[in-house]
Amino acid sequence: xxxxxxxxxxxxxxxxxxxxxxxxxxxxxxxxxxxxxxxxxxxxxxxxxxxxxxxxxxxxxxxxxxxxxxxxxxxxxxxxxxxxxxxxxxxxxxxxxxxxxxxxxxxxxxxxxxxxxxxxxxxxxxxxxxxxxxxxxxxxxxxxxxxxxxxxxxxxxxxxxxxxxxxxxxxxxxxxxxxxxxxxxxxxxxxxxxxxxxxxxxxxxxxxxxxxxxxxxxxxxxxxxxxxxxxxxxxxxxxxxxxxxxxxxxxxxxxxxxxxxxxxxxxxxxxxxxxxxxxxxxxxxxxxxxxxxxxxx
Amino acid sequence: xxxxxxxxxxxxxxxxxxxxxxxxxxxxxxxxxxxxxxxxxxxxxxxxxxxxxxxxxxxxxxxxxxxxxxxxxxxxxxxxxxxxxxxxxxxxxxxxxxxxxxxxxxxxxxxxxxxxxxxxxxxxxxxxxxxxxxxxxxxxxxxxxxxxxxxxxxxxxxxxxxxxxxxxxxxxxxxxxxxxxxxxxxxxxxxxxxxxxxxxxxxxxxxxxxxxxxxxxxxxxxxxxxxxxxxxxxxxxxxxxxxxxxxxxxxxxxxxxxxxxxxxxxxxxxxxxxxxxxxxxxxxxxxxxxxxxxxxx
Numbered sequence: 001x002x003x004x005x006x007x008x009x010x011x012x013x014x015x016x017x018x019x020x021x022x023x024x025x026x027x028x029x030x031x032x033x034x035x036x037x038x039x040x041x042x043x044x045x046x047x048x049x050x051x052x053x054x055x056x057x058x059x060x061x062x063x064x065x066x067x068x069x070x071x072x073x074x075x076x077x078x079x080x081x082x083x084x085x086x087x088x089x090x091x092x093x094x095x096x097x098x099x100x101x102x103x104x105x106x107x108x109x110x111x112x113x114x115x116x117x118x119x120x121x122x123x124x125x126x127x128x129x130x131x132x133x134x135x136x137x138x139x140x141x142x143x144x145x146x147x148x149x150x151x152x153x154x155x156x157x158x159x160x161x162x163x164x165x166x167x168x169x170x171x172x173x174x175x176x177x178x179x180x181x182x183x184x185x186x187x188x189x190x191x192x193x194x195x196x197x198x199x200x201x202x203x204x205x206x207x208x209x210x211x212x213x214x215x216x217x218x219x220x221x222x223x224x225x226x227x228x229x230x231x232x233x234x235x236x237x238x239x240x241x242x243x244x245x246x247x248x249x250x251x252x253x254x255x256x257x258x259x260x261x262x263x264x265x266x267x268x269x270x271x272x273x274x275x276x277x278x279x280x281x282x283x284x285x286x287x288x289x290x291x292x293x294x295x296x297x
Numbered sequence: 298x299x300x301x302x303x304x305x306x307x308x309x310x311x312x313x314x315x316x317x318x319x320x321x322x323x324x325x326x327x328x329x330x331x332x333x334x335x336x337x338x339x340x341x342x343x344x345x346x347x348x349x350x351x352x353x354x355x356x357x358x359x360x361x362x363x364x365x366x367x368x369x370x371x372x373x374x375x376x377x378x379x380x381x382x383x384x385x386x387x388x389x390x391x392x393x394x395x396x397x398x399x400x401x402x403x404x405x406x407x408x409x410x411x412x413x414x415x416x417x418x419x420x421x422x423x424x425x426x427x428x429x430x431x432x433x434x435x436x437x438x439x440x441x442x443x444x445x446x447x448x449x450x451x452x453x454x455x456x457x458x459x460x461x462x463x464x465x466x467x468x469x470x471x472x473x474x475x476x477x478x479x480x481x482x483x484x485x486x487x488x489x490x491x492x493x494x495x496x497x498x499x500x501x502x503x504x505x506x507x508x509x510x511x512x513x514x515x516x517x518x519x520x521x522x523x524x525x526x527x528x529x530x531x532x533x534x535x536x537x538x539x540x541x542x543x544x545x546x547x548x549x550x551x552x553x554x555x556x557x558x559x560x561x562x563x564x565x566x567x568x569x570x571x572x573x574x575x576x577x578x579x580x581x582x583x584x585x586x587x588x589x590x591x592x593x594x
Contacts, residue, residue, distance in 0.1 A: 023449055029457040032449045083412060088385075088404035107385035108460055111408065115380060115415065116449035122419045123444035126437045136433035140423045143440065147420035152320055152329045152413035160326040163405055 001280075003287040007050060010063075014049045014074065015041075017067040021124050035105040035113035036120070039078050043096045047220070048073040048187055051288065052195035055209050058275070058282040061199020068130045069142055069194050072121035076150045077187060079117035082110055084159065121146065134198065142194045149190035158182025167247040176249045180221040181214075188217030204277075209285075211274040216289050219267035222260055223293045225250040229257065264293045298577075300584040307347045307360075311371065312338075314364040318421050332402040332410035333417070336375050340393045344517070345370040345484055348585065349492035352506050355572070355579035358496020365427045366439055366491050369418035373447045374484060376414035379407055381456065418443065431495065439491045446487035455479025464544040473546045477518040478511075485514030501574075506582075508571040513586050516564035519557055520590045522547040526554065561590045 023033045049070030056066040085092040085100040092100050102110035125143050162179045165171050192213025196206050228243040243250050251260040271289040275282045320330045346367030353363040382389040382397040389397050399407035422440050445451055459476045462468050489510025493503050525540040540547050548557040568586040572579045
């Protein structure tokens with residue numbers, strides 16, 4: 001299969017859908033809708049929505065029925081970036097080579113645009129205009145999963161521990177693991193699980209896809225840590241080596257670069273093995289797992 | 298009926314339920330859960346949840362089945378207060394006589410605690426442990442209503458216009474009306490609507506309770522504007538006259554005090570009339586409407 005064209009097709013589906021789902025720029029108050037759209041269309045790779053759609057595909061579901069959940073995931077990911085970049089948090093001026101939300105719209109609007117994107121995710125997941133046809137019981141499970149992965153026991157919890165351990169000496173592997181599995185891993189794992197749920201999977205097949213998601217989520221973050229060291233500023237869209245400069249809790253910092261690479265490769269194997277019982281419809285997931293550790297941006 | 302004891306009973310139900318629904322203080326990361334609980338138990342009057350429960354009561358529903366939605370509403374209200382108080386927004390050091398969230402936990406944790414409470418509302422509304430027994434279709438409608446009322450076309454939209462018009466001269470009534478019906482009105486109206494939905498109402502009865510909610514929501518905010526002028530700092534838990542000092546868009550500022558009082562009284566009449574077809578189970582709602590414009594804090 002041709003992974004590049006598969007990714008492109010899925011990314012286009014996501015972008016078209018976001019265009020349709022998000023409040024229009026001219027809807028009042030237009031400042032907030034401009035701010036929301038600015039960050040939603042700032043060049044994200046759509047990793048989470050593509051994984052969600054590929055998971056739905058892998059269990060033989062209808063990819064189109066998973067678009068609201070895929071876009072909801074991207075809204076939550078984007079809100080978290082807007083808030084992470086705020087002066088009170090990471091204080092970043094650039095993201096993917098573009099000025100961050102608060103640099104363009106001001107801090108107050110950036111806080112509210114993040115809040116609004118988080119809210120919009122749940123508006124979308126319960127919007128009869130877009131989710132009709134999905135069983136209400138499945139939708140409620142998806143809403144619950146997406147809530148859990150992004151809340152204080154998921155992504156936000158990871159961000160809290162990340163902040164609290166910044167600049168600390170002697171961070172142990174358990175802390176890094178907590179941060180990685182919560183801050184980025186939780187959303188990725190939930191993307192896979194929700195895609196499979198919407199595709200109609202349950203029981204063993206749901207578990208297998210979720211296990212894939214868990215492994216890939218961690219591999220993705222370790223690869224990100226490695227990229228921060230080995231990538232150029234141009235490739236990664238932010239200052240290379242910025243994690244080290246900030247004393248961030250990363251895998252290479254506690255395990256070394258070689259062991260981190262080995263661990264990432266192992267996790268890709270775990271992910272691919274989880275899909276052993278699946279047919280060729282799971283090929284995109286298999287290819288994505290390999291791609292994630294080899295990517296350069 | 299004895300309104301005071303009714304309110305007390307409902308407030309106690311809400312407090313007990315929040316205690317049960319919110320992550321425990323000692324759950325990791327404990328800093329975020331402490332921050333969430335600090336603001337949730339900072340002496341709020343539980344106006345929105347009590348209205349939601351009373352609406353469920355009025356249509357002869359089981360009040361206990363409406364507790365998750367009532368508490369979700371209070372979580373969203375509380376998150377909005379935490380974010381409104383931030384230095385980048387209203388920059389308030391005190392709320393209800395206590396230090397604001399960011400004064401106690403720092404700005405970063407306050408932003409995340411707000412995010413987490415907003416997320417927790419939707420986790421709760423889809424938590425099978427707590428909402429089992431409610432029809433999934435009703436739950437999805439409630440989730441959608443709660444999302445809409447708090448998003449960029451609801452509460453957040455009101456906050457944006459409020460910010461943008463602060464200190465502006467010649468604010469017209471239409472702008473003040475937009476702010477009031479969105480910033481506070483939307484959540485109150487949705488509380489009534491959701492309480493009625495959960496109580497099993499549809500069609501004309503649902504519309505009547507929603508109409509009540511619309512009128513009471515606006516009356517509540519006008520009463521708040523009046524209280525800012527006539528109340529003492531001790532009564533209202535913040536500096537008296539602070540709206541005026543900030544050049545906030547308020548009803549008295551554009552209509553004068555006497556006309557504002559008249560308008561609030563008219564709205565209470567509209568609210569009570571909306572319930573004309575209801576029996577004595579709607580007495581609490583009737584009494585609350587009257588109480589809202591007479592309260593001193």
